[in-house]
Amino acid sequence: xxxxxxxxxxxxxxxxxxxxxxxxxxxxxxxxxxxxxxxxxxxxxxxxxxxxxxxxxxxxxxxxxxxxxxxxxxxxxxxxxxxxxxxxxxxxxxxxxxxxxxxxxxxxxxxxxxxxxxxxxxxxxxxxxxxxxxxxxxxxxxxxxxxxxxxxxxxxxxxxxxxxxxxxxxxxxxxxxxxxxxxxxxxxxxxxxxxxxxxxxxxxxxxxxxxxxxxxxxxxxxxxxxxxxxxxxxxxxxxxxxxxxxxxxxxxxxxxxxxxxxxxxxxxxxxxx
Ligand SMILES: [Zn+2]
Numbered sequence: 001x002x003x004x005x006x007x008x009x010x011x012x013x014x015x016x017x018x019x020x021x022x023x024x025x026x027x028x029x030x031x032x033x034x035x036x037x038x039x040x041x042x043x044x045x046x047x048x049x050x051x052x053x054x055x056x057x058x059x060x061x062x063x064x065x066x067x068x069x070x071x072x073x074x075x076x077x078x079x080x081x082x083x084x085x086x087x088x089x090x091x092x093x094x095x096x097x098x099x100x101x102x103x104x105x106x107x108x109x110x111x112x113x114x115x116x117x118x119x120x121x122x123x124x125x126x127x128x129x130x131x132x133x134x135x136x137x138x139x140x141x142x143x144x145x146x147x148x149x150x151x152x153x154x155x156x157x158x159x160x161x162x163x164x165x166x167x168x169x170x171x172x173x174x175x176x177x178x179x180x181x182x183x184x185x186x187x188x189x190x191x192x193x194x195x196x197x198x199x200x201x202x203x204x205x206x207x208x209x210x211x212x213x214x215x216x217x218x219x220x221x222x223x224x225x226x227x228x229x230x231x232x233x234x235x236x237x238x239x240x241x242x243x244x245x246x247x248x249x250x251x252x253x254x255x256x257x258x259x260x261x262x263x264x265x266x267x268x269x270x271x272x273x
Contacts, residue, residue, distance in 0.1 A: 121159025
């Protein structure tokens with residue numbers, strides 16, 4: 001009788017221990033680690049920050065960095081826009097936000113982050129990336145593109161060419177680039193003539209099909225776009241074609257806004273810079 005009772009007690013305790021272990025496992029999921037680019041941060045409560053980052057192996061993730069708004073905090077300057085970092089975080093089953101545990105700076109773009117004009121360029125890259133990148137989807141090509149753009153803005157102390165290249169490639173990677181050799185409406189070849197583009201239209205149109213308010217992209221502009229696809233960014237000199245660089249940027253921004261059905265907030269700031 002006593003023996004049976006002891007066994008029952010043991011069995012009961014074993015069960016209790018099992019339950020505790022499995023619930024502990026649920027609460028403490030293993031920390032993940034990834035190389036990442038900080039896309040954006042927002043204040044979260046009084047002391048924390050909400051951080052959106054693009055992890056090389058995790059895709060775009062949103063997390064909470066506790067205590068990041070306190071003057072003395074363990075994150076330092078790692079959470080600045082487009083900082084290249086190594087990040088450790090824990091996923092929580094019941095919440096959308098991961099918990100950021102640690103963040104170490106791999107590469108800082110301090111010069112651009114602390115300059116108003118240059119930081120506008122970084123902010124545009126951040127806003128567009130947030131818009132086009134689905135959550136939790138790994139994108140090695142966008143990761144490399146964002147990093148390259150931030151590096152070139154910082155290196156050249158000028159956002160105009162890097163941003164133009166960035167938005168053009170974002171359109172290309174999004175599969176939104178129309179044909180550059182013939183009209184999207186009637187199919188006629190542009191030859192050496194101009195092509196036309198404008199907000200609210202995803203294509204390039206010929207002289208006959210162009211709509212009111214559309215702007216011209218001449219043959220040299222189309223050749224510059226061709227160079228974007230085949231040459232390294234640091235091989236394309238910024239001073240060479242300032243106006244066409246701006247045309248390609250505006251055109252790509254129009255297409256991004258068209259396909260995402262959103263107006264970019266940073267676009268207005270770019271115009272005043
Ligand atoms: Zn046409």
